Amino acid sequence: MSIKKPRGTNDILPEDSLKWQYIEDTARDICTRYNYEEIRTPIFENTDLFQRGIGEATDIVEKEMYTFNDKGGRSITLRPEGTASVVRAFLEHKIYGQAQPTKYFYYGPMFRYERPQSGRYRQFHQMGVEVLGTDSPAIDAEVISLGLQILKELGLSDLEVHLNSVGCPVCREDYREELRDHFADDLEELCSDCQSRYDRNPLRILDCKNEKCQEYTADAPEIIDSLCEDCADHFKEVQNYLQRLDIDYIIDSSLVRGLDYYTKTAFEIMYTGLGAQDTIFGGGRYDGLAEEIGGREIPGIGFAMGMERIILALEEQDVDLPLTTDLDLFITTIGQPAKETAFEYLYQLRQAGLKVEMDYLGRSVKGQMKCADRTNAQYSIILGGNELEKGTATVRNMETGEETEIKLNNLVEEMNELIA
Ligand SMILES: [Zn+2]
Ligand SMILES: [Zn+2]
Structure with a gap:
């Protein structure tokens, strides 16, 4: 019997790899114009990095990682995302000792053991940026504008920027309490996942896809009403900078990220062309992440966009990329x-x-x-x-x-x- 490729993987044959190259080149070119430099980190890392850098209680770490012991008995994991590795490298090479900010972009395959479906694979590819060493709201707006520019230069339209602030560990604690109060009476009505989220992390109830849960989240208090002064100022400034660039955005209180090291700005770029909303990519600020994996406080923000998602959107919109294979x-x-x-x-x-x-x-x-x-x-x-x-x-x-x-x-x- 002939051997087939593993489930959830793809061969990218030349007619497609031309598209990939075009998208990669466009993204690289735009990142370079914004003065971001490429960083290449290992495809596998010590498992601890992702347990601490993504969070043990997340689906990724609990269910989706390709983790194995190497011949030396070390626990190794194929990277399921790029941010943790970039922050590790930044700390390991003491880049924080140089003039800041540090603006990186990366590109490459990521691995998650998920049920394969349209646009979602076990080996998938992400292009992302990370800015470390500044908490300036101007950088938040720059990162959003950079991502948006990549999609626009590729020829995509019908894009929406969704924006929220998830506050900081201080103001978020108050908000958690407000949420628990809100859901307390209807706890049995929520799905079993959300019932366990109630104690551990009630913010994650807000992005539950279960329809019943969504009924109860519709009138939940919004985090932007609970922001502390520092977080509220930051959020206002990010919006101010986006307005300066004439970038329209929608404040979306369902954009929450469950973990404590996520702070302030959270955003997603949605594609609305097919009636339904489809997230093309998302990102946000993670001022607590470096401390989580390295014991040092370094502010950071970034996004990651999935290549397969972009290609799907380009196909849905019938965008003709200017590809050429012609011979001279x-x-x-x-x-x-x-x-x-x-x-x-x-x-x-x-x-x-x-x-x-x-x-x-x-x-x-x-x-x-x-x-x-x-x-x-x-x-x-x-x-x-x-x-x-x-x-x-x-x-x-x-x-x-x-x-x-x-x-x-x-x-x-x-x-x-x-x-x-
Ligand atoms: Zn705050
Ligand atoms: Zn739920």
């Missing part, structure tokens, strides 16, 4: 001497930066011309005994049919001129 030149050959000479020319043309190809299967002239067509070659040359003897060949523009006589010993220069 296809050389059709007649006879062995011409084939050998063409082989040399290809080498020279490729060294000169052109994308060129020939036939390797001994196809007829007609078959080779078909190849030239299929590969969308911009130009083609037929090279046979006559051409070699005269030292000239005819270059045909495949689109216009226009033909140009060129000298073979000057092929690279002449081709460069034609293509320029």
Whole structure:
């Protein structure tokens, strides 16, 4: 029996990898314009990092991690997300000793043991940014605008920015109490997950997808009414900066993140094109995370966007990415001497930066011309005994049919001129 790829993984074949490259290049280019630098961290980390950096009581850590003991008996986990690794690297290399802020972006595969479904895989890919070393609200707005710009430059529309503040450990404690008061009388009506959340973390009841629970969360008190002065000021400033950029946003009190190290700004970019709302990516501030994994207080904010989600949205919106696979030149050959000479020319043309190809299967002239067509070659040359003897060949523009006589010993220069 032939071996198949593991469940929840994908092969990205060339017609798709072109899309991926285009999205990656666009994202990299925009990050660079915003002065973010790429960081590459290991694909596996010590398991402790994610237990502390994501939180033991989360679905990711409880159910979804690929964790195993290596041959040395260490507990290793394939990274389920990127932030914890970036913060670890920042601490490990004492980057905090340098001038701040530090603005990173990263890209790569992540791993979660989930039930595979449309747009959700066990190996998936995220592009994310993290800014460490500043709690300036201007950076929160910059991070949101950067993410939005990536989606817009890719050609996506029908996007909504949802914004909230989850406060800080101080004001959030008051809010938890308010929530418990709100749900106390109807506790038995909530789903079993939410009943256990009630004591541990009532904020997470707010983002329960259960319809019954949503009935009871509709009129729950909102966290932005409980913010302390510092958190309220920060939230106001973030909005001020977003308004400066003419970025519309919706204040969405259901945007909560359960863990204590998440602070202040939380946001999601939603795609609303299909009637239903679909989160393309989200992020937020995590001023308590570095302390959680490194014992040092470093403010931070970031987002992660899923490549598979973006590709799905691009397909749903029928966005045509400007992809090109075209060849500059296809050389059709007649006879062995011409084939050998063409082989040399290809080498020279490729060294000169052109994308060129020939036939390797001994196809007829007609078959080779078909190849030239299929590969969308911009130009083609037929090279046979006559051409070699005269030292000239005819270059045909495949689109216009226009033909140009060129000298073979000057092929690279002449081709460069034609293509320029
Ligand atoms: Zn606060
Ligand atoms: Zn629930």
